Structures are given as C-alpha cells and as structure tokens.
Amino acid sequence: MPKWYIPVAIVCGLMFVASPLLIANAPYEATMGLVQKIFYYHMPSAIMFLVAAVVCGIASARYLFAGAPHQDRVAWAAAELAVLFGIITLVTGPLWARKAWGVWWQWDVRLTSSLMGWMVAVAYLLVRQYGGAGSDKLAAGLALFGMANVPFIYISVNYWRTIHPATSVVPTLPVSMGFPLWFCLTAFVLLFVLLLKLRIYLEEERARLDSLYLSIEE
C-alpha cells in the first residue's frame, strides 16, 4: 500500500469521530426538525454512490476498448463501492422520508432511478461472481449502462415533479448547516478513496495469486 494510506486513514477516522459533534451542533431545519440531520450522511453517501458508478463505468470503458486488465480491477472495486454507498443511500433516505413525507418510499423519478442504478451495480457483481468465462466483458457493458444512468439520477429532480428536494438546495444552505455537510462530504470522499485503493489492492493480490498458480502448473 502507498505511504499516504495510513495518514489519510487516520485523518478520515478522526473526521468520522468528529462529524457527530458537528451534526449535533448544526441547527434544526424549520419544518422537518431533528430527522433532517440524516441529511449529513445521506447526501455524501448518495454522491459517493454516483461517483462509484462513474468510476466503474469509465474503467469498464477503458477495459472494453483498450483491454487494460488494471482497469477491470478498478471497475470491479468501484462496483462494490457503488453497492455499499447505494444501500446506505437507499436505507437512510426512507428513514428520513418516513418522518418528512409520511411514507417510506415513493416511486418518484429520483428514488426509482437511484434504485435502478443500485440494481445495475448489484447485477455487475452477480455477473462477475457467477457469470463464468467472458463475464468481465458482459459486466463492463452493464457498467456503461450504470454510468449512463448517473446524470439522469442527478438532474431528475430539476426536470420532473417530485417530492425529493432539488439540487439547488445545497448551495443555498447557511454556513451553520453547510459546514457540517461539506465536512461529512470530505470524510466520505476520503473514505471512498481509501476503500477503492484497498479493494483494488485485493484484486491485484488475486491476480498475483492466479499467476502463481499458473507458474506452479507449468
């Protein structure tokens, strides 16, 4: 692992320890009250879910068109992170919605497209795990669909009638709410980079293991 890994991991850990204090000290939102504080982890995990889908898609495209094995490992790692951050988004969202909207789930465009994006990432992992020979190319194709869905997820709230808040809400937040949000987002970005690096390392070790088995068989 690179030299920066441990220091960044320590910084990230400290940020996650400090984040509940900042969130607790942030003011209550006027209409939703306490439950709105789910936002400080919900939004960063949603952003990381979209970033993971884009990383997976770009790496898959480079694997498909340039044939670089390293890109395939990056794509697999990113797909796993898309599933992880996606499930966090899809669980914390309904917990917030139950109080704010009165329902756990609404089949509106943001929620439905997010669920679809998450299911594409799950499908990617299932294809890689159980698809057998050639599954890498098939999964890479799936990842392209997943990436194509990302802009749709992001802008959907601005173009369709939906009860989910629009993207214009975040830039208008007061500093007292904006600072904890950007702090949490930074912590999630660091966590994403650390997990992606660790997961790619796992794939590289697996590739090394495969080459060792091949050299034993020869």
Add this chain to the structure above:
Amino acid sequence: MSTLRALVAAIMLLVASAAFAFGPPVSADNVVAQAQSQGPKQEQQNEFTPIEQLPPQEQLPAARLLIAAYVFVLAALFLYVVSVSRRVGVVRREVQRLEADLKRTGRA
C-alpha cells in the same frame, strides 16, 4: 461463501434497523378507532402546522429514525471494511504459501 455471509449480514442489519425504526407494533384497530374518535378536521388540512405543534399521536419518533440511520451507516461501513480486510488477509496468506512452495522447489 464470503459473499453469502456478507449478504446474510446485510439482511440482518437491514431487518434490525427497520425493527428499531418501526418501534413497538401498533394494531390497525387502534389506529382506526383513534381516527374515528378525532373526527374530520377540515381546518387542519388547509393550514400549515409546525411540526413541534402536532398532537403527540401524530408525531413520529424522529430520534429513533435518526439513530437507526446513523447506526446503519456506521455498521455497514464497518462490516465492509472488516470484510475487505479479511479477504485481503486470506489472499495474502495464500500468496505467501505459494511463494514459499515455489522457493522450496526451486522454481521461484
């Protein structure tokens, strides 16, 4: 096998969070009886009521939902880190074993 285990752990986590968030079960009969006893309140439907002024029976426990969300996030991240670390450990041990075998047989 590890995928299956991770899936079971994720499902258990989901169920635990949902159980915590739902709280004690409320029977449908009680809800209907409560709604009938209150009668129609047309004026409430046409007016904005701040959340802190809602009657207690109409309030959901926000703290419970908030805690369930944060517990789920931290538990999911922790389980994933443990899962990847375990997988890395297994693969590294296997690599070291094979490298030792190759060195012993003089093929390294």
